[in-house]
Amino acid sequence: MLLRVDGRLLHVSRRFGQQLLLAALGLAVWGAVARPSLLALLLSYVAVWVGWQLPVLRRVLEPLRLRQLVVLSVLLSAPALSWAYRARSRIAERENVVGLAARLVDLWRLDATPSIAPPLLSADRPQTFFVHAPDASSVHVQFGAKARPLAAEALGLGLFRVDYDPRRDGKPDPPEGVLRALILTEHGRVERDMQAVTPLVHPRWFCVSPSATWAATPSEETDELIIVGSGARVLRVPVGDGPVDCAFPDDDTVIVSHRFESALASFNVASGRRDRVLSLPGRLGRMAISPEGTRLVVARIDSQAELLVVSWPEFELAEHVPLSAAGDWLAFGADRNTLLVTTRADATIRQFQLSGEHYQQTRLQKLGRPAVTLGRARDGSRVWIATTDYRPDARPQLGNHFVQDQLLTLATSDLKVLERRLTARRSERQSKPGDVDRGGSPMGVAELRGGTLAVTFAGTDELWRIDPAAADIETLDLIDSELNAPHGLAELADGALVLSSPANGTLGVWRPGWRQPNVLRLAASSAALRLNDPTALERRAGERGFYESTRSGIACQSCHLHATADAASYNLGNHRAIPSLPVTGLLGTAPYLRDGSYPRIRDLDEVAQTLYRGYLRHQARRSQVLEAFVEALPRAQSVARSARDLAAERRGVQAFGKAHCTRCHAFPAFTNLGLLPMSALFPEQAALLPGVEMLDVPSLLSIGQTAPYLNDGRAPTLAAVIQEQNAANLHGDVRSLSNSERRDLLAFLGSL
Amino acid sequence: MKPADVSRWSAWLVCGGLGVQTGLLWLLYPGDRDAYTHAFALTRGLGWSGLVALCAGLCATPLGTLLRSRGHAADAWTRELRRLLGIAAAGAALAHAALAFCALPDTRNAVMEAPQLRTGLAGLLILLLLLITSFPRVVRALHVRSWKELHRLAYVAFALAFLHVLHAPYVPIRSALWLAALTLSVGLLRFVARQRGP
Numbered sequence: 004m005l006l007r008v009d010g011r012l013l014h015v016s017r018r019f020g021q022q023l024l025l026a027a028l029g030l031a032v033w034g035a036v037a038r039p040s041l042l043a044l045l046l047s048y049v050a051v052w053v054g055w056q057l058p059v060l061r062r063v064l065e066p067l068r069l070r071q072l073v074v075l076s077v078l079l080s081a082p083a084l085s086w087a088y089r090a091r092s093r094i095a096e097r098e099n100v101v102g103l104a105a106r107l108v109d110l111w112r113l114d115a116t117p118s119i120a121p122p123l124l125s126a127d128r129p130q131t132f133f134v135h136a137p138d139a140s141s142v143h144v145q146f147g148a149k150a151r152p153l154a155a156e157a158l159g160l161g162l163f164r165v166d167y168d169p170r171r172d173g174k175p176d177p178p179e180g181v182l183r184a185l186i187l188t189e190h191g192r193v194e195r196d197m198q199a200v201t202p203l204v205h206p207r208w209f210c211v212s213p214s215a216t217w218a219a220t221p222s223e224e225t226d227e228l229i230i231v232g233s234g235a236r237v238l239r240v241p242v243g244d245g246p247v248d249c250a251f252p253d254d255d256t257v258i259v260s261h262r263f264e265s266a267l268a269s270f271n272v273a274s275g276r277r278d279r280v281l282s283l284p285g286r287l288g289r290m291a292i293s294p295e296g297t298r299l300v301v302a303r304i305d306s307q308a309e310l311l312v313v314s315w316p317e318f319e320l321a322e323h324v325p326l327s328a329a330g331d332w333l334a335f336g337a338d339r340n341t342l343l344v345t346t347r348a349d350a351t352i353r354q355f356q357l358s359g360e361h362y363q364q365t366r367l368q369k370l371g372r373p374a375v376t377l378g379r380a381r382d383g384s385r386v387w388i389a390t391t392d393y394r395p396d397a398r399p400q401l402g403n404h405f406v407q408d409q410l411l412t413l414a415t416s417d418l419k420v421l422e423r424r425l426t427a428r429r430s431e432r433q434s435k436p437g438d439v440d441r442g443g444s445p446m447g448v449a450e451l452r453g454g455t456l457a458v459t460f461a462g463t464d465e466l467w468r469i470d471p472a473a474a475d476i477e478t479l480d481l482i483d484s485e486l487n488a489p490h491g492l493a494e495l496a497d498g499a500l501v502l503s504s505p506a507n508g509t510l511g512v513w514r515p516g517w518r519q520p521n522v523l524r525l526a527a528s529s530a531a532l533r534l535n536d537p538t539a540l541e542r543r544a545g546e547r548g549f550y551e552s553t554r555s556g557i558a559c560q561s562c563h564l565h566a567t568a569d570a571a572s573y574n575l576g577n578h579r580a581i582p583s584l585p586v587t588g589l590l591g592t593a594p595y596l597r598d599g600s601y602p603r604i605r606d607l608d609e610v611a612q613t614l615y616r617g618y619l620r621h622q623a624r625r626s627q628v629l630e631a632f633v634e635a636l637p638r639a640q641s642v643a644r645s646a647r648d649l650a651a652e653r654r655g656v657q658a659f660g661k662a663h664c665t666r667c668h669a670f671p672a673f674t675n676l677g678l679l680p681m682s683a684l685f686p687e688q689a690a691l692l693p694g695v696e697m698l699d700v701p702s703l704l705s706i707g708q709t710a711p712y713l714n715d716g717r718a719p720t721l722a723a724v725i726q727e728q729n730a731a732n733l734h735g736d737v738r739s740l741s742n743s744e745r746r747d748l749l750a751f752l753g754s755l
Numbered sequence: 756m757k758p759a760d761v762s763r764w765s766a767w768l769v770c771g772g773l774g775v776q777t778g779l780l781w782l783l784y785p786g787d788r789d790a791y792t793h794a795f796a797l798t799r800g801l802g803w804s805g806l807v808a809l810c811a812g813l814c815a816t817p818l819g820t821l822l823r824s825r826g827h828a829a830d831a832w833t834r835e836l837r838r839l840l841g842i843a844a845a846g847a848a849l850a851h852a853a854l855a856f857c858a859l860p861d862t863r864n865a866v867m868e869a870p871q872l873r874t875g876l877a878g879l880l881i882l883l884l885l886l887i888t889s890f891p892r893v894v895r896a897l898h899v900r901s902w903k904e905l906h907r908l909a910y911v912a913f914a915l916a917f918l919h920v921l922h923a924p925y926v927p928i929r930s931a932l933w934l935a936a937l938t939l940s941v942g943l944l945r946f947v948a949r950q951r952g953p
Contacts, residue, residue: 018903025904042877045911049884052905056898099870099922107921110928668926678925680865695868700924 021073024052024064026078034083037579038091075722088511100697102593102602106676109591112195113427113672117142117159117186119195120672121704122591123637124175124182124468126201127224128245129168129263131641133704135670137161140187146184146197147176156649158751159656162670166644170226170244173746175199179538198590200635201737203539204229205505208376208447208748209493212251213296217272218493218501219257220466220510221246222525228259229273235512237523240275243268250292250299252315260287260301263640267301269312275641281318283311289332291297293339294383300342300362302330305643306707306753310344310355312551324355326363332377334386334414340583343386343415344372346709347569350397352388354418368418369397370411373572375564385421386413387456389445391561391569393423398573399580404614406561408445415674426460426467427556440619441465441478443552444560447492451500457503459489461560462552466513467493479513482620485522485529486511506546541624545632548625553615558584562734568709572716582716585709588638594704597714598701599678605630616718639705642754647667655751658744662725673703681714707753721752757945770913773843775852776804794858798851806931807846809882810938812840813913817945838889845886848879848916870920878915881908890923913938 029048037041042171044194054060067075095101101271112118124130124146134142134155142163150173169175169272173180177656182199202224208233209218220228223245230238237534245262252258256278258269267281267290272689288302290314294524299313310324310333313446326350335342343354344361354366371394378387388411392400412422419438426442441588443462451457456469464482466489471474479504481487489511491503502511508526513519532540549559549566562583572580581597595601608626611617618625658663669675681696682689698714725737727746732738740748777797819833855862864874888902890893920925920931 022904022907040872041915042880045877045881045908048908049905055904056900061900075943098874100918103921107932110921111928111932114928494910675924678869678922679924680862680869682864683859689864695797695865697865698869 013141013213016252020067020076021064023076023170024072024079025307028054030080030083030087032083036081036428037090039090039097041094041098049182050370053305061618063371072631099602101606102583105588106593109593112591113676115195117188117193118671119144119184119186120591121588121638121702122197123635124167124184124197124199125635125637126169126174126178126199128637128640129170130637131165131295131421132165133185133671134163134671135161135167136163136186136188139163139190140734141189143187144184145661147174147182147199148185149173151451152185152187157255157615160670161666162656162659168244174201177262178316179536180193181621182450198634200542200637201539202635203543204386204505204508206491206510206525208248208251208491209449209503210251210257211314211493211495211500212254212257212272214254215494215496216254216510217251217257218252218495219249219272220491220503221259221263222664223247228257229510230257231495231501231505231512233495233499233525235499235521237510237525238272238275239525240270240324242270242277247287248289250290252292252296252299258290258292258299259291261285262291262304265643267299267318267434269318280316281313281320283313283320284421285309286385286640287311287653288330291333291342292334293335294337296341298335300324300333300335300337302326302333302344304329305646310342310362316635320479322361324507326353332374332388334377334379334415335383337383341383341415343377344417345370345377345388345566347373350569350571351686352386354415359606366418369395371395371397371399373564373569375444376448379451380451381452381553385417386415387411387448387450388413389426389448389458391571395419395420399574400675401580403576404555404557404575405573406555406557408443408462408561410448411716420494426458426729427462427552440552442467443556444550444558446488446490449494450493451494452498455547457492457494457500459492461488461490461550462556462558464488464551464680466500466606472621480522481511484511485524486520488547492616496661502614506543506550508543540626542635544622544624545628548622548629549632551618553618555612555615557615566633567639579715583712585639586633587636588702588704589636590634592672593676594678595698596695600697603630605632613675639708641705642707646652649748651747654744654747655749655754658740658748658752661744662737662740664748666734667700670705674700684731685713685728686731686733704750706755721749725749759780771809773804773847777801794854798854798859801847801851802852802920804825805844806843806853806920806934808840808847809913810836810934813909814937814941815840817941817943820945829857838885839870841882841885842889843905845882848882849886852876852879859919869922871919874915874922875919878912878919881912881915885892885909885912916941 017408028051032047033044053373105121113467119132119134136142141459142154144165145152153165155165156606157163177199178571179199181197182197185194198430204222204225206220206222206229209220217230218231219228221228226242226244228246229240242259243261243264246259249259249264255272256269257272258267269278273279286305287305288304290299290301297315298314301311303309303311308326308329310330311324312322314321314692328346331347332345340357343352345352347404348528348625352368353364354639356365370390372390372392375389385401391406393411398589402524403696408427410424411420414421419529424446441463443460444459446461447459448456454471456465457702464487466479468477481489485507486502486504486509487508489502489504493501495728498515500513504518509521511520529540537646552558563586566586568585572582575581593602600605667675677700679699681698713728718724725735729737815833815837866876885906888899888905896903915936920926
């Protein structure tokens, strides 16, 4: 038999035919056994080969000619190949070849020194990168051909750290897509591929001026404050780095807190001019202003949690109020004497009372799950808190992936829960086409004039107006508008309701009597993005998908609060309460989840489609766009440059190497992307579990901000990770370290 | 040199090489920056030795074909070398697995759970089958009529060994991929040489 290949004739021997038949028989046996594993295929082939040795079979098959052998092989293998084709995803999953190409790319990227991590460069914030250049004594990094080279500081063991601030060092070039980073050492220069991302404008929650003439919302991604006035007048004011929140002490002035600039800045609303700046310690979070406009309270959200009280109009730091966990949402009660603060780490709301000139904590109410959002009554007598569950005993609910969206009404005077309204409505309506679920992921709450409560739902794309007197709910459907996944809302003096949609970069103005809100676009429309920036469009669709509720009422957002973590514990299927993980900084760190069971983020869509019963709305390429969104989330910021102790960190790097931490948490990503059996590291824990539990080696980048630690959150601090929870001394050879080396190691880990 | 001499010398060469390598691995263990213990370093080293021997064994036939196409009489050498490298690969893989099972207790527990261990086990099973059928006396005793169809599983073992390496947590990925690329390139020579052959 002759076979034509590339213009040449190949002689195909009869022996080839026999081999083909043997393989076909092996396939046929495999198909009959129908086990989706390569080991089964292998054993089938070996069994057939053993049978091949029998004289009977050989006597039957040997007289056959090559053509007959080929035809017989095709006939025998066809059903098995058909079955294998249908079972290909199961086979690929079982043999762990899903995402293998991406894994190879990630491993190659980390192994080819000098290497750089993390691979994501976001244009909206300062970031810290690590370079592993074992033979180099000096390293410079250039993010794009036209960017200026940035000097990296040597930490030891070939590890270098480089700080990049797009405001100081220039925007990434190109702003989107693959960016070639140049790493320059004394041995030459190499190019490494990174992923550049330039987020679009994201208006979120509003602050409202005292007379409701203005409502403003910061866009952290684009460093601007968006101010909306009566008549849908929109001002876009450039502010400092990473605006988080705003507050109006009067109708002419708005104050903005900044996450990356450690400063408050006041702006004149009419002109947009920056008037005054107040530098404050640490990284700043949300804030609240007292009804009288004389006290401004800002949450400090770095390693030292506290509240910073600023006097107005003096604009001076008046007081530090210590907190045991970082403050999240803040609101004043009826006057400046009462201050309420929610915390995420321990899911509480705390009341502070002004005693003399100082705030003192007077009450604490456990919520069980942290506040998703908080709204204050106009008279300050109540606040509304949206949560995914309410557990005043703080014991975790052990229902599988339990989420129950609800609104709590609390009295500001004593923190008593006045009302608990379950918002998520799931019923048999889901089984009928065209039905939609309601009340998923409440994201913004505001009391309107007349006492009506307005609530936005990012999970089910709607706005509710709840009349407390009539117990009536008026619903505005936003599912097909550019205001889907709505967040903030505010009522202006002229009665207009302003909504924000961060995913779409839009504001909506809804006046009484209008059927639909008027949409104000702050970013390019989806149609324009489809032409000019398809990756940004993917992220936009993915962001909406992140907030979208499944039929079970659960969204990604439910646990991964605002794309970080809610610090609450969930039963993820094995009746153990396990804390949720942040979803930032995931690019290039596959496999995912604690047991490394998902090679790609997109594969997690399987959970939504099966366990959570899928989505009501169809979206093309849902899993891919969700992956695009999540992969573009930069990791939490490292410790600020000013707060670093370089000498201690350098000693910490030496201790890191001495304890063999680099074995798994390899430079520069601080992970080798590996999977290890739990017994290899924590034999005493593994012995308590049935079966074998595999552990993904997580990256240690930003680890200082992701407590609690280890696979079930059993270590509340990094010190507990390396000491109390390392009894077998297999999770790093910590016993070889002196006490001072351990301190240095912790300082280094905390700085990542 | 007679074929029997070739066989004897090659056997000594391969066994001696494996022994020397094992000794070196034991002595040079501190140079393995990822290794905690001698056992771990030795397990890794033996695994790599097995992989290199397997790749070299797969390269022997194409190189022999190439030499033959150039008029060299290299059949006896390459055939014997291929057999011995195969035996060495199986021996190293067996030692690698045995050491991992004995000295690294988690391997025993996780062998069917961890994907890298599962593929490694499958590859090892193939190599053991090939090892058993690599000795003429055993082949005769088992009444095996054609071993060649079974020994073509060496290519499957190669693929499984690489999957095993690529999923392993401590893999120098560049070395592994270069080795795979080299083996596949030399493997292609077989067809090129056959095309250009007399």
